[in-house]
Amino acid sequence: MDFAPTETQALIAQTAREFATRRIAPIAGELDRQERFPLELVQGLAELGLLGVNVKSAWGGADAGAIAYALAMKEVAKACASTAVTMAVTNMVAEVIQRFGSDEQRERHLPAITSGRYVTGAFALSEPQVGSDPSALATTAKRVPDGWVLDGQKQWITNGAHAGVMVVWARTGAAGAKGISCFLVEQGSSGLIVGKAEDKLGLRASNTVPLTFEECRVPASALLGEEGMGFRIAMMALDGGRIGIAAQSIGIGSAALDEALTYARDRQAFGKSIGEFQAIQWMLADSRTELDAADLMMLRAAWLKDEGKPFTREAAMAKLMASEAANRVANRCMQIHGGYGYTREFAVERHLRDVRVTTIYEGTSEIQRLVIARDLLKTS
Ligand code: COS
Numbered sequence: 001m002d003f004a005p006t007e008t009q010a011l012i013a014q015t016a017r018e019f020a021t022r023r024i025a026p027i028a029g030e031l032d033r034q035e036r037f038p039l040e041l042v043q044g045l046a047e048l049g050l051l052g053v054n055v056k057s058a059w060g061g062a063d064a065g066a067i068a069y070a071l072a073m074k075e076v077a078k079a080c081a082s083t084a085v086t087m088a089v090t091n092m093v094a095e096v097i098q099r100f101g102s103d104e105q106r107e108r109h110l111p112a113i114t115s116g117r118y119v120t121g122a123f124a125l126s127e128p129q130v131g132s133d134p135s136a137l138a139t140t141a142k143r144v145p146d147g148w149v150l151d152g153q154k155q156w157i158t159n160g161a162h163a164g165v166m167v168v169w170a171r172t173g174a175a176g177a178k179g180i181s182c183f184l185v186e187q188g189s190s191g192l193i194v195g196k197a198e199d200k201l202g203l204r205a206s207n208t209v210p211l212t213f214e215e216c217r218v219p220a221s222a223l224l225g226e227e228g229m230g231f232r233i234a235m236m237a238l239d240g241g242r243i244g245i246a247a248q249s250i251g252i253g254s255a256a257l258d259e260a261l262t263y264a265r266d267r268q269a270f271g272k273s274i275g276e277f278q279a280i281q282w283m284l285a286d287s288r289t290e291l292d293a294a295d296l297m298m299l300r301a302a303w304l305k306d307e308g309k310p311f312t313r314e315a316a317m318a319k320l321m322a323s324e325a326a327n328r329v330a331n332r333c334m335q336i337h338g339g340y341g342y343t344r345e346f347a348v349e350r351h352l353r354d355v356r357v358t359t360i361y362e363g364t365s366e367i368q369r370l371v372i373a374r375d376l377l378k379t380s
Contacts, residue, residue, distance in 0.1 A: 028080035046116025060114030077251025082205035093121025118164025191216030202353035253326030
């Protein structure tokens with residue numbers, strides 16, 4: 001067993017850390033307050049190969065694997081969770097196209113994603129009435145002589161207003177999972193309407209929009225994978241995506257903990273720094289312990305993915321553990337800050353708002369438990 005990162009993994013992590021420290025962290029608070037999409041940061045991530053960490057170099061990616069991706073994601077999330085989710089979804093979309101796309105689709109979309117020309121990618125699975133149960137989705141795609149016509153609505157689409165390409169799931173056949181197919185829809189397609197950005201509790205510098213498809217025409221070449229394969233593509237993409245959200249959670253939790261450590265050293269009460277009180281020490285110790293446990297689970301899932309082994313259960317466990325732990329950590333870290341933590345003067349307030357969604361998106365904690373339990377019952 002070797003816990004040391006390879007040279008490539010260490011280099012990617014260091015590259016992400018330097019960029020996060022130098023360019024992202026100084027403006028993260030301002031981006032949040034202004035609800036400003038970090039366009040210049042996304043371009044910077046592209047220049048460093050961080051929009052396609054696990055994409056082959058032939059298409060402009062860093063070709064560095066899932067562990068490298070998770071390490072980079074943690075660094076970016078520590079600086080700015082909004083920038084991190086923008087990066088996470090773009091990487092996920094790039095990986096889906098790399099894995100399931102035809103050569104023509106790869107050539108068309110992957111260099112545009114990794115270079116930043118597309119700005120981002122988007123993953124359009126959820127709908128107003130369908131989140132945890134995507135097999136019930138209602139958006140349709142009807143075959144016409146020169147391609148497909150999409151009709152329906154998508155909800156909570158991260159990057160939706162900025163994505164050059166979106167992976168869109170639609171029903172092409174009977175009810176249930178087997179009737180779903182997957183399409184690559186380009187920004188500006190006629191009949192694609194990008195709605196008003198959501199006014200969110202956290203991740204306020206990230207873009208989340210509803211999408212409407214009104215007789216949206218796409219060419220036959222937009223079909224990703226085979227007809228009827230869409231649900232399985234979504235599940236496999238989400239398996240990988242959950243490693244990314246585990247990393248994001250750990251990054252946010254670590255940022256909150258760093259703030260709390262500084263505060264615990266500086267703040268005086270009863271004639272000494274509050275870090276000298278056991279009540280505070282236990283909160284700090286529990287926080288680092290839980291984040292490190294989550295980190296090991298995340299690395300295991302990423303390692304399995306890199307090895308080409310099944311990792312569905314491990315990714316769900318890592319996401320469950322990391323998101324729940326990071327929420328507890330951010331909460332404790334605000335408690336350590338006392339009244340100051342509840343103001344915008346201290347970054348812990350942003351971290352607490354940003355971390356909240358991690359137990360909700362890319363599968364709620366309840367869905368992760370369902371995935372884990374089903375796998376246990378099937379295989380153990
Ligand atoms: N990898 C590959 N294939 C998978 C898979 C995975 N991780 N999970 C399921 N499948 C396949 C199954 O093998 C099955 O294929 P066959 O019919 O050929 O055997 C098919 O997909 C249907 O699977 P299942 O019957 O398990 O589907 P369910 O509708 O019961 O749903 C859950 C399964 C709950 C796991 C799924 O709906 C889910 O993950 N929901 C959460 C979605 C989510 O994360 N939403 C957030 C939106 S993105 S921010």
